[in-house]
Amino acid sequence: xxxxxxxxxxxxxxxxxxxxxLHLTSATAQALNFSFRFSGNMSCMRPVPVSNAPISGxxxxxxxxxxxxxxxxxxxxxxxxxxxxxxxxxxxxxxxxPGGTGQVRVAGKQSLKFIWNLPNNTLIVTVNVRGQSCTxxxxxxxxxxxxxxxxxxxxxxHYCGRPVMTASSCEVR
Numbered sequence: 265x266x267x268x269x270x271x272x273x274x275x276x277x278x279x280x281x282x283x284x285x286l287h288l289t290s291a292t293a294q295a296l297n298f299s300f301r302f303s304g305n306m307s308c309m310r311p312v313p314v315s316n317a318p319i320s321g322x323x324x325x326x327x328x329x330x331x332x333x334x335x336x337x338x339x340x341x342x343x344x345x346x347x348x349x350x351x352x353x354x355x356x357x358x359x360x361x362p363g364g365t366g367q368v369r370v371a372g373k374q375s376l377k378f379i380w381n382l383p384n385n386t387l388i389v390t391v392n393v394r395g396q397s398c399t400x401x402x403x404x405x406x407x408x409x410x411x412x413x414x415x416x417x418x419x420x421x422h423y424c425g426r427p428v429m430t431a432s433s434c435e436v437r
Contacts, residue, residue, distance in 0.1 A: 296327040298391060300400035302432040306341065308424035309412065317342045319427055321402070323389065325350070327376070333368045335378060337389065341424075344417035350378055363416025383421065384410040391434060398434035402427075 303320040318341075325335030335350040348361045350368050358365045364382045371377045371390055380387040386405045391398055404413055404427050412423040 294329065296393065297325070297437040298327075298393070298398060298434065299324045299437060300389065300391060300398075300432065300434040302389070302400060302402045302429055304402075304427055304429040304431070306413075306415075306424050306427040308341070308415070308422045310423050311420065312422065314342060321389075323378070333376070335368070337378060341415055341417070341422065344415070344422070346416060346418045348378075348380060362418060363414075363421070382414045382416060384412055384414040384423075393436060396436050398436050400432045400434040402429045402432060 299322070301320070301322045303318070305316045306319055307315045308317065319339070321337060321339035323335055323337035325333060327333050333350060337348045337350070339346060339348075346362050348366055350359070350361075350366055358367045358381070360366075361380060364380060366381065367379045369377045369379060372392075374394060375390060375392045378389045378391075384407055386407070388403045388405065390401045390403070392401075406413060406426070413426060415422040415424055
């Protein structure tokens with residue numbers, strides 16, 4: 265867990281998220297290229313009230329044999345969009361991204377998580393690779409004590425209900 269302005273700036277959107285054939289062993293000596301897309305909808309209360317607004321996101325990235333990951337994730341809500349860049353080593357280190365912080369984590373032998381930490385929530389894109397195929401999943405986790413999800417559009421936060429994902433896809437290149 266993007267994550268070019270365009271993905272869902274709330275943590276995804278977080279976020280994003282892949283590991284050397286996503287198999288983190290020294291047996292793989294080449295870079296893994298991947299891409300993913302997702303779409304859905306969400307309703308926001310403020311500053312602009314909107315119901316069932318379309319949201320979408322996409323990302324591309326490379327996981328190198330040395331454990332470094334570079335990914336560009338874009339997300340959008342209506343006309344608001346943002347881009348996140350993940351450029352780091354796998355692990356717990358946190359980097360600054362628009363509206364919050366981001367990190368890439370290994371979620372298993374064949375999975376990466378791109379995480380976008382926002383004030384009220386965390387957006388996560390998980391990429392799972394199996395050979396030459398992959399899947400992508402999106403989740404939004406509300407932080408304890410919070411009741412609205414945040415979406416950052418590059419200049420301000422939007423306060424919204426839980427995003428609902430309706431489609432996702434992934435490709436190993």
